[in-house]
Amino acid sequence: MNAMNYAFLCAAPPPPNGLKTAVIGSGPAGLSAAGWLACAGYEVHVYDKLPKAGGLLVFGIPGFRVPARRIDDAAQKLTNDYGVRFHFCTKICTQDKVCESGDEFVQEMVSLSELLHEFAAVLICTGSWRSRxxxxxxxxxxxxxxxxxxxxxxxxxxxxxxxxxxxxxxxxxxxxxxxxxxxxxxxxxxxxxxxxxxxxxxxxxxxxxxxxxxxxxxxxxxxxxxxxxxxxxxxxxxxxxxxxxxxxxxxxxxxxxxxxxxxxAIGEVPTNPFPRELRIEDVGQEDSKWLQMTKFDGVFVAGDVLTGPSKIGRAILSGLKAAESLDGWIKAHRLDHARESTAGQEESHG
Ligand SMILES: Cc1cc2nc3c(=O)[nH]c(=O)nc-3n(C[C@H](O)[C@H](O)[C@H](O)COP(=O)(O)OP(=O)(O)OC[C@H]3O[C@@H](n4cnc5c(N)ncnc54)[C@H](O)[C@@H]3O)c2cc1C
The missing domain is CATH 3.50.50.60 (FAD/NAD(P)-binding domain)
Structure with missing residues (x-):
């Protein structure tokens, strides 16, 4: 059985662009975003609280419908061929309470601020795991x-x-x-x-x-x-x-x-890992120039955590859109930064 290919935009990764991005959640939204970003030359780190990639595809939908092997192979391909690094059993959160399905596997907790310190941008793809x-x-x-x-x-x-x-x-x-x-x-x-x-x-x-x-x-x-x-x-x-x-x-x-x-089985609600800091409901409501960016610069969101429970295809599309938007934001941000420092140098010389 063939592995799913989440890095379908390029046959091989381009030369590294020297920038690191983090993706929280390795469901279809996170995997497709990771593939897109790897094809744009980023060093991509994917964090998931579970011990394997796939999100609901692997840990929700029964194996007789979606064979877990196909997702395992897809993640392996992202690692081997595109250098994507997976950090499993790692929960990204601000609250230390462990109380959701899947938290049984958590071995390490990392905060959003730690990620923001290390990465040029962060994408949240944590799905809808809290049941009604x-x-x-x-x-x-x-x-x-x-x-x-x-x-x-x-x-x-x-x-x-x-x-x-x-x-x-x-x-x-x-x-x-x-x-x-x-x-x-x-x-x-x-x-x-x-x-x-x-x-x-x-x-x-x-x-x-x-x-x-x-x-x-x-x-x-x-x-x-x-x-x-x-x-x-x-x-x-x-x-x-x-x-x-x-x-x-x-x-x-x-x-x-x-x-x-x-x-x-009456539905799930989005699992926002930062409920106190971030209202994901507000994403897209304000006039942000950057699609799927939260109120925090460089923090984007995609998949079911943004839309509520949906479908695999929609989650993949959402991950791809967010990755493209995140890439645009990083490029514009670096340009602004470069312009500011050039202006500063000109002022000090003038
Ligand atoms: C039982 C069931 C059956 C379904 N059947 C179908 C179907 O037949 N066809 C279809 O198209 N869709 C189906 N869906 C819907 C589909 O599975 C989802 O729409 C899709 O998986 C959403 O993808 P996602 O990447 O947004 O989130 P998910 O697949 O939910 O992945 C989110 C990932 O984030 C991780 N995570 C969460 N919080 C944290 C945190 N704080 N730190 C680190 N990691 C975290 C989770 O461990 C998980 O791996 C079904 C859903 C369910 C529940």
Whole structure:
């Protein structure tokens, strides 16, 4: 199987331009940006808190859909052929609290100011890893997961040495709330793991499912139950979750379902590593000359952390655009700098 090629703009790297750039996050946005920058002659350093490159492609989407090997080979190619340096298990942050999926692997913390000190510019590509909550009673019971809390351990156990335990759904009743790509991946993984009964519960109709009607129909053909126009109200249980109470449109009666696992796949929100310092929502709102640059000079942003959960192709495009913008900013910045120092010299001579 061929490696993906993220440095598709050049057959071989050009002579080094003597400048260093940092990319935070090695998902599709970070990898495509790293490839672009390497092809522009930069020394590129990519930081990721996980032990391998790929982001959600490797640690979210199940391996039977995107083989991790292809991404590994792509990262290897960037290193061997283009000199890109990966720093894995390294989290870039300003807060010392370790509390997100993937933080189990962190061995080193580096601050944004350290990066800004060392690099000409920094690109943030940290994705959308924080899951939305259901906000209903019982959500914190054992057996209730978000989609990434469920999928990440399955991938992490396979790909790296870890003590993270994979959820044991074999022979169990699983209910998945949501009908997007994450929900479909949770259902498919549960099918493979031998869950006894799987039910998808969605607030709208099959035609409105973000994963598409076809995808849901295929799952139904494999025995997955579908409950539409349904709203989860409460989860009951003790040591383990036992029942889900929900309502359905146009039916005043509340309904109950026996469950061993409840997995909410209702979307993720951007994982901004600098929430106190940087409002990523503001990027692009102000009249910045530089596309995807934050309020900090030389700090750019790309991929799902900027747009919210999207698609692989959009993340790649966003990474490429940010890399080009960052390159433009560095060049203009250096020109301004050179002009200022020439003017200073002329003044002192005059
Ligand atoms: C379950 C699931 C299934 C999906 N299926 C599809 C699909 O079929 N087709 C499709 O097109 N899209 C799919 N998507 C969406 C797609 O995976 C994302 O849009 C894409 O991966 C976003 O790329 P990214 O580079 O912005 O971020 P990510 O892929 O999320 O990568 C972000 C990287 O940043 C790292 N990171 C985060 N914070 C820090 C930090 N502080 N310091 C260092 N590193 C950090 C993370 O470890 C991660 O490696 C799916 C998403 C999910 C969750």
């Amino acid at each position: 909550k259901l906000n209903i009673p019982g959500e914190n019971l054992p057996g209730v997961y978000t989609s990434l809390e469920f999928l990440f351990p399955l991938r992490a156990c396979k790909l790296a040495q870890t003590r993270i335990a994979a959820p044991q759904v074999e022979g169990k009743n699983v209910v998945v709330i949501g009908a997007g790509l994450s929900a479909v991946d949770v259902v498919q993984s549960s099918l493979r793991l031998g869950a006894r009964r799987i039910t998808m519960l969605y607030r709208r109709t099959m035609d409105e499912a973000p994963a598409g009607r076809m995808e849901i129909k295929l799952l139904r053909q494999r025995g997955v139950h579908w409950v539409e126009r349904a709203t989860p109200l409460r989860i009951h249980g003790g040591e383990q979750v036992q029942k889900l109470v929900y309502s359905q449109a146009n039916d005043p009666e509340k309904k109950e379902m026996d469950v061993d696992f409840v997995i909410s």
